[in-house]
Amino acid sequence: MKQINKRALDIHLPPGKSAFLWGPRKTGKTYWLHYAFPDKPVIDLLKSDVFAEYASRPALLRERYAEHKNIILIDEIQMVPDLLNEVHWLIENKKQSFLMTGSSARKLRRSHANLLGGRAWRFTMCPLSLYETKGFNLEDVMVSGLLPPHFLADDPIQDLRAYVGDYLKEEIAAEALIQNIPAFAEFLRVAALTSGELLNYTNVARESGVSTKTVRSYFHILEDTFLGFRLPPWRKTYNRRLIETEKFYLFDIGVTNYLSRRRPSIGTPEFGKSFEQYILHEIRTYRAYRNPELDICYWRTSTGMEVDFILGELDVAIEVKGSRRVHEGDLRGLFALKEEHSVRRSFIVSLEDEPRKIYSGIRVLPWKIFLEQLWSGGLGI
Secondary structure, eight states, rough: EEEEEEOOOOOOOOTEEEEEEETTTSSSSHHHHHHHHHSSSETTTSSSHHHHHHHTTHHHHHHHHTTTTTOOOEEEESSSTHHHHHHHHHHHHHOOOOEEEEEESHHHHOOOOOOGGGSEEEEEEEEHHHHHEEEEHHHHHHHHHHHHHHHSSSSHHHHHHHHHIIIIIIHHHHHHHHHHHHHHHHHHHHOOOOOOOSSOOHHHHHTTTTTTHHHHHHHHHHHHTTTTTEOOOOOOOOOSBBBOEEEEEEHHHHHHHHHTTTOTTTSHHHHHHHHHHHHHHHHHHHHHHHHOOEEEEEBTTSOOOEEEEEEETTTTEEEEEOOOSSOOOGGGGHHHHHHHHHOOOEEEEESSSSSSEEEEEEEEEEEEHHHHHHHHTTOOO
């Protein structure tokens, strides 16, 4: 039976300190707020009456909470950007603490909102990781994704359809002032199909039926709303010509596969691509909750040699293979990288049942063992 354990996110704010908690809709920010701060006031701006009050009179925040002694929680702060001026005043003059969630930085930037000039820490909530769940099934997750309600759903396709239709296409388009919603919907499909590939604005524009300039703005929208992210290339080299184009991924594997009309199963090429995105998701979630300074990039030469992920300053190199058996040909990228650089630890993460050590200190790790070492700090990052 599928269940959600305690979330790995942990926020402890010293007295007088405030923070933003960003993340896509449905990652569980609101639920977590009530769980982590059960007795603290929550200003939920998704409630129409609460939104109307504060949108028409932001000064209500100061009038109601100027003498408040505990942390104040504001959910979906981007709904009323002018509230941040009141938050700023209360931080400066009353040493008040706030924890504010948000699912879009775009509206705040567009309205030139007060982002508090470094007075608030920044945290991010991600979709679920393996160790925040029970009943985790890898093939099921490729379809449902890891947004909490979709992971728990008996029929995740219905939930994904609603999420894509009601939120991604309509609400995001409205917030970004997009007039051509069908074109944006087609862009989302193409972005999903090319998720994890080298970012090529011209190709995506051609497939989406819009200009390259428009496609660039669409990708920025996905980033501003935490629905996508870039993976930068490793650029340090001595002897090889490297690819220096970024990759782009959508934020959730279920959303990616729904938009792509894929239901990956083990043994298919689609599964390998989805499995790589899933492992990257776990690494990025670990970074968000445990090591925000961790660099994540990929390495690829102009001749096609590639390593999926490099963590830190060549602390860890990772190749991901969605197969039950790793072959010698799967090592080519890691070999090429190790010929040029001193890599502290090298892994192939796969569906094999047992760990083993092969050439040049490269270890093959079953994916669950790799994630156990990652989350326990066993990788040394």
